[in-house]
Amino acid sequence: MMPKWTIFDYVDPVEGNLFKAWSSCLQKKELAKLNNRLDALSTHGPELIPGILSPTGLASIFKLKIHGNVQLRPLLCEGPGRGEEAFTLLLGAFEVSNDYVPIGAPLIASRMRESLIKDMRRRVIHERVG
């Protein structure tokens, strides 16, 4: 079965692929859960699996809720190209005591999305860390 949806990583003009750097710091167990969720998203899209995307309170910015000893909250957006079946991973974040780490993560992700819309070259096909 071919993946239906393409997953991209946002690339910061100065710091590069921050999502890949964030993923590289995760333990195997957390990494497995993260990769599973991304595989689910790319294979089945956002419709089939209930609750795969959670809202963040900011329009167009979603989070993946990955439970465990460390609460992963990768932030992403759909597209953002018009009509494309894609998601872009914007920022790797954690949830600690009901707060995002880094603080204000959805807002940071939203700015990244805006910057990406202005220059769509600021993303690469998702670089998987296994």
Place this chain on the structure above:
Amino acid sequence: MSELVDKVRNEFQNEEYRHSYAEECVNTMIATQIKILREEREMTQSALAQKAGMAQPRLSVMENADYSNWSINTLKRLARAFDVSVSVKFETFSNVVMDFEEMCRANLSRASFKDDPIFRSAKVRTHRAFRAKRINSDAEQNALQGTQRAQGTQQLLPFNVTELVPRRSRDSEEYSSAQKGAVSNEALSSAAR
């Protein structure tokens, strides 16, 4: 064969990784199947919760890919509410990953007893023949798998011998016959040796 299996092949060499990944697959498949079965029966979460003897908020939490705290008793209660049975089996990682990859409404859909085609039909003799055919087919598949392991190929068969979530589409006589045909004579004679 399976793009997802190829994708995770190296990653699965790590024990912790493969167990965590497979657990997530199972959690996601159960949550998705509950939602699909509920929608097929045109039930609201409240109606299903009431039928299963649980609170609606609890069901809402279960109908979410994040939920992981499953118990067999809870699954039995939901099965009763859907008028289906629960099948809990130990499974190979490859089958779990392939089931996860092939997950779709049709594969997760299950008829309740009153709509079960086997029980609706009076052609008992035909069904007995069908079951016997399936058993023979399974035996051939097992023999072939054994041979492949002995040869150290690690090559996976294009079908499952046992299934965590039996696939309706694979449960048909046509599928069984097609797979039977797919097993070559050479492979079978090699298995017999």
